[in-house]
Amino acid sequence: MNYLKSTYFFDFEKEVIQNLISDLKSEAISNQHKTIAIYTRVRDQWRYDPYQISLLKDKYQSSHIAQKQSGNCIEKSILLISCLRALNIPARLHLGKVKNHIAVERLTEKFGSNELTPHGMVNVFLNDKWLKMSPAFNTTLCTRLNVEPLEFDGETDSFLQKYNSHGTLFMEYTDDYGHFEDVPLEFMKENIKEHYPHIFNTSEETTEFNL
Template identity: 70%
Template sequence: MDYLASTYYFDYKSDEIQQLIAEFKTSSLSEKEKTIRLYLKVRDSWRYDPYNLSFSKDNFKASNIAKKSKGHCVEKSILLITCLRALNIPSRLHLGKVKNHIGVERLTEKFGTNELTPHGMVNVYLNDKWLKLSPAFNKSMCRMCNVAPLEFDGENNSFLQQFNEEGNLFMEYLDDYGHFEDVPLEFMINNAKEHYPHIFDTKENITEFKL
């Protein structure tokens, strides 16, 4: 497996990604420090938005994601992975299914459920071990939900905000689909179609579906 490769999706040779990582290329920071700073940059510079869902291939290309002001969990994970690979830090996409318990009214209206799948996060290889981290929920969104934003220390996993500040259940993982060397678009489409059959029009091209 090559977790440093530039691919169609992880296109880190593009101008957009090179601009994002420019400040880190000549930096004397360690890989751990670079990862932490990149994590915070992707977490907070792109607002979390799970509602604008498109399965077009271009939608999951990092250079296109970089041009947006918001993205869902998979998009933001792809962006972070691409930046990390550009700095020669091994990383890969990890997918699963989650259930959100707070601020889910619009989710339930759109999807018919408060379960989200596939949910994306990042695996990064630091200090001889793989760590899980999720850059999905930006700090301002966390404040709205009264949830502490996920921090990443470069030493421990940081991917689950189980409770909010009041001790109420916020998020839980229901299923783990494992990690992927590249973006598994076909798997993601089939997964969404299996879980949300009511939102797909079989007469349309599923890869162009939008909410």
């Protein structure tokens, strides 16, 4: 497995990605601090939006995502992975299924469930171990939901906001699909179709949804 290589999706050689990490290329900055910095940047500079879903291949290129103002959990994870690989830090995509318990009215209305799948996060290799982190929820959103934003210290996993600030259950993982060297678009398509069949037009395959 090569968790450093550029791919169609992790196209970090593109100028827009290189510009994102240009201030972090110095050898004087440790990989740990580079990871923390770019994690925080992706978490907060792209607003989390789970209601735009695409099945189009080019929509999952990191260079395309970088030019947007928002992204869902998988898109933001792809962007972060691409930036990490551009900094020569091994990273890979990790997918699972999560259940939300707070502010789920719109989720339930649009998806027919308070479960989101596939949910994306990032595995990064630092100090000889793989760590999990999730850049999905930006700080502004967390403040609105009374949830502490996920901070990443470069030493421990940071991927689950189980409770809000009042101790109420916020989110839980209900399934783990494992990690992937590249973006498994066909798996993602089938997973979405299986869990949210009502989103699709039965007469022809729709490729993009704004829910």
